Amino acid sequence: MPDIDPLLVSLAVALGIGLLIGADRERRKGEGPSRAAAGLRTFMLASLGGALAFIVGGELLLAVATLGVALLAGVSYWRTRDDDPGITTEAALILTTLIGGLAVRHPALAAGLGTLIAGLLHARSPLHDFVRSVLSEQDVRDALIFAGATLIVLPLLPDRPIGPFGGLNLHALWVIVILVMGVSAIGYVMIRIAGARFGLPLAGLASGFISSIATIGAMGERAAKAPHMLKSAAAGAVLSTVATIVQMAVVLAATSLAVLQALYLPLILAGIVAVLYGLLFTVRALNEKAGVEYRPDRAFSLSSAITFGAVLATINFSLTAFQHWFGSTGTLVAAAVSGFADTHASAVSVASLVAANQMTTADAVVPILMALSTNTVTKLLFAMAKGSWRFAAAVIPGLILVILAAWAGTLLG
Numbered sequence: 047m048p049d050i051d052p053l054l055v056s057l058a059v060a061l062g063i064g065l066l067i068g069a070d071r072e073r074r075k076g077e078g079p080s081r082a083a084a085g086l087r088t089f090m091l092a093s094l095g096g097a098l099a100f101i102v103g104g105e106l107l108l109a110v111a112t113l114g115v116a117l118l119a120g121v122s123y124w125r126t127r128d129d130d131p132g133i134t135t136e137a138a139l140i141l142t143t144l145i146g147g148l149a150v151r152h153p154a155l156a157a158g159l160g161t162l163i164a165g166l167l168h169a170r171s172p173l174h175d176f177v178r179s180v181l182s183e184q185d186v187r188d189a190l191i192f193a194g195a196t197l198i199v200l201p202l203l204p205d206r207p208i209g210p211f212g213g214l215n216l217h218a219l220w221v222i223v224i225l226v227m228g229v230s231a232i233g234y235v236m237i238r239i240a241g242a243r244f245g246l247p248l249a250g251l252a253s254g255f256i257s258s259i260a261t262i263g264a265m266g267e268r269a270a271k272a273p274h275m276l277k278s279a280a281a282g283a284v285l286s287t288v289a290t291i292v293q294m295a296v297v298l299a300a301t302s303l304a305v306l307q308a309l310y311l312p313l314i315l316a317g318i319v320a321v322l323y324g325l326l327f328t329v330r331a332l333n334e335k336a337g338v339e340y341r342p343d344r345a346f347s348l349s350s351a352i353t354f355g356a357v358l359a360t361i362n363f364s365l366t367a368f369q370h371w372f373g374s375t376g377t378l379v380a381a382a383v384s385g386f387a388d389t390h391a392s393a394v395s396v397a398s399l400v401a402a403n404q405m406t407t408a409d410a411v412v413p414i415l416m417a418l419s420t421n422t423v424t425k426l427l428f429a430m431a432k433g434s435w436r437f438a439a440a441v442i443p444g445l446i447l448v449i450l451a452a453w454a455g456t457l458l459g
Contacts, residue, residue: 053101053150055153056097056101056149056150056151056153057094057097057098057149059149059153059156059157060093060094060096060097060145060146060149060150060156061090061093061094062157062160063093063142063145063146063149063156063157063160064089064090064091064092064093064094064142064146065086065089065090066160066161066164067089067093067138067142067160067163067164067167068085068086068087068088068089068090068142069086069164070164070167070168071085071086071088071089071135071138071167072085072086088139089138089139089142092115092139092142092143092146093142093143093145093146093149093160094146095111095115095143095146096108096111096112096142096143096144096145096146096147096148096149097146097147097149097150099111099147100146100147100150100151101150108143108144108147111143111147112140112143112144112147115139115140115143116140119133119135119136119137119139119140120136134167134170138163138167141163142160142163145159145160145163184345185345188231188345188346189345191227191348192224192227192228192231192345192346195220195223195224195227195348196224199220200217200220200221200224203216203217203220204216204217205217205218214359219359223351223352224351225257225260227345227346227348227351228253228346231345231346232249232252232253234345234346235249235345246265246268246275246278246279246281246282246331247278247281247282247285247324247327247328247331248282249282250265250279250281250282250283250284250285250286250324251282251285251286251288251289251324252289253282253286253289254285254286254287254288254289254290258286258287258289258290258425259421259424259425259428261282261283261286262283262286262425262428262429262432262441263428263431263432264346264432265279265280265282265283265286265433265437265441266279266283266428266429266431266432266433266434266437266438266441267347267432267433269433269434269436269437270432270433270434270437273434273436275331276434276436276437276440277327277328277330277331277440278327278328278331279433279437280327280437280440280441280444281324281325281326281327281328281331282324283429283437283441283444284320284323284324284327284441284444284445284448285320285321285324285328287316287320287324287425287444287445287448288317288320288321288324290389290418290421291313291316291317291320291448292317294309294313294389294393294418295310295313297393297397298393298397298414301393301397301398301401302397302398302400302401302407302410304400304407305396305397305400305407305410305411305414307407308407308408308410308411309411309414309415311455311456311458312411312415312451312452312453312454312455312456313452313455314455315451315452315454315455316418316448316449316451316452316455318451319444319447319448319451320444320448323443323444323447323448324444327440327444382413382416382417382419382420383420385416385417385418385419385420385421386420386421386423386424387421387424389417389418389420389421392413392414392417393414393417393418396410396413396414396417397410397414411456412456415452415453415456418449418452419449419452419453422445422446422448422449425445426438426442426445426446429441429442429445430442
């Protein structure tokens, strides 16, 4: 096939961008004397003008061309400001000029941006309806809080051990706070989409891949605020443990296939029990009378998330102090102690010893199951601390059955 001049490709992309964006603006410009100034041809010319300006004079001429288009857009807005106070078309015209220039150097990126802008312009009505009818003032406020916690606070915190015994990592702890808010927000969205009875179990399963402990805490809060959602919240809490089992299998497969092979039966049995127990409460929740549909008033509670992080920090500090004062009495104790905070980290550490031929596969089974057991203890504590006694009574038997199934798999294997 003959080679195609890259400039021709760039000009074709610029023309396509102007055509795509202009098509949407043409449909919205109206007709008659009151019609908008910019339509299909204007956007095509603006995009081609940006590309030609960059080809002829580089960034400087592109800047001059964009400034000229901005001045023309300003005049257009001044002429029609009484009829349409919005500046969407004028802003899109300026962006189209810039993207036309971008197409000369990065045609693929320019095409993607042009498509994105055209999609946003076309989705005007759904976006407006979503913001005005679906989102509440509290939703917007919660979104800003979450963004501030993630994008402002988190980068400022030191990511290193500090304090006595090096037992505190503020960056890691704030990540936990963010995860708790995120898990609660996922449950909030699921309730809004699918209803409380089905949304919470689905949210629990999905959120468990982020943090099963945080998910159990968030489900306990939901159940405490709305007691009639107890069965749905319990289902979500137990189903989050399914994610723990799946993640355990994944990290073991990535570290040592021999260890995974030795633990496949305990993990399979534990996963089956977690699924069955969670489905039991899901079915019971679906069979209940709907009653008054629960609609949470906000996505998450910042104070509850911070409290959750503080409790976990206390646990981590206590474990670090214990290790400092009494030392390590072997891999079993070390894995069990660290499992209170993170069972997957303990499993990876033990499997790494097997991969390095420092431990046999058979000797790795019990430490990993001990880490899984102590992590279950943490889940039990948070089920009791964050939820009502009825929530704890519903969730704790399921968590105990899951860990018993894992140990039974060891005896049967």
